[in-house]
Amino acid sequence: MKRRNLLLGGLGLGIGGTWLARPSIEGDGKHSAYFQQLNSLLHRENLARPTMIVDLDRLDHNIAEVRRHIPNDKTYRVVAKSLPAQGLIDYAMAKADTSRLMVFHQPFLNHFVESKPDSDLLVGKPMPIGAAARFYQHYQANAFDVGQQLQWLIDTPQRLKQYAQLAEAQQLPMRINIEVDIGLHRGGVKDPAVLAGMLKQIDAHPYLTFSGLMGYDPHVSKAPAILGMQEREGAMAQHRYHEFMEVWRRHNGGDGRSNALTLNAAGSPTFHRWYDNDTANDLSAGSALLKPLDFDIPTLANHQPALFIGTPILKVSDGIEMPIAPLIGQAQTGWNPNRRKTLFVYGGYWKAEPVSPPGLLTNPTYGRSTNQEMLNSNAQLQLGVDDYVFYRPTQSEFVMLQFGDIIAVRGGQIEAVWPVLPQGA
Incomplete structure (x- = not known):
């Protein structure tokens, strides 16, 4: 075959192959x-x-799916940032039979203190001390007991010191929940020894009370499922959480009772993984109720x-x-x-x-x-x-x-x- 014919034939095959790769009508x-x-x-x-449209029949189905994966010995906490409308949150909390909310934005926090005075609020990220101070500036005493129903999330000894100073200035009690790093590496206490020191700081302060831990593990759902990698990541996250719990038990004189603590964990991609875990007792999910596109993941296959x-x-x-x-x-x-x-x-x-x-x-x-x-x-x-x-x-x-x-x-x-x-x- 002549070289020219060979080149033309190759070009034709290339064009034909490319043509076969054209998109089909969808x-x-x-x-x-x-x-x-x-x-x-x-x-x-x-x-x-x-x-913006919310389908209530599908929402009902998804709420039932979440509740199905949270056993009776654990509480369910609705993530407010994923459902940012009062009516939607009221609807979800009523259907899910929970009074617990996780809040990530200071204006929302002030709003819920007024609109849901019977709720249990856990701040979902460590707020700048200025945001906490602003919350108290706008806070007006009502049926909501800010010293008992609100938990501030703290991630470092330095931030704990700032909040302690704010509590003294306000002369108001603060419940302190400590963020621990269980594998996401976005923040939170990494060293159990640091947690032990923070627990001592809290005990020594007249306005602060330790209320629990928060560990977040969305990275687990991102791990490849092959060769058991996802299962290992999940087990490691729960093991890390258990290590931090042991620090509290030792600090508490060996008393393992934790029913008074909020031991928060999970999120929409992973809440089902904590079903049989004997450490966390408070599980969060928000996006799972609406299932936006980023949550088309295997763990939410039954959601709509x-x-x-x-x-x-x-x-x-x-x-x-x-x-x-x-x-x-x-x-x-x-x-x-x-x-x-x-x-x-x-x-x-x-x-x-x-x-x-x-x-x-x-x-x-x-x-x-x-x-x-x-x-x-x-x-x-x-x-x-x-x-x-x-x-x-x-x-x-x-x-x-x-x-x-x-x-x-x-x-x-x-x-x-x-x-x-x-x-x-």
């Missing part, structure tokens, strides 16, 4: 029955703006996505008209059958991915926009201007705070409208 250009019901609901209510963004379509056109370099848009349209149409939607660039109709794509060349985001679809698109497309948030947390009131839906009807938590104070 979806039929229309909503499933589930999303069509949501589309009809938003049309009927004429919301006509980006809207319950959180969506619906936003109106503003414009629809054929192909992709790319400014400055129109050939790039033409090439994208020719190569990928899921880029045969262009949509611009109301808002965008959220921590979220489009999910309905299937096959919607953002355009990395055109760029993202928080005002009018470009999406591309296949030629079978059966939606038009003023119809809604749906995104699935990758997280709940801050994303849920960007849309104003959240609508809670059941069976194609709005059952409740929940304002999000205030950011000030």
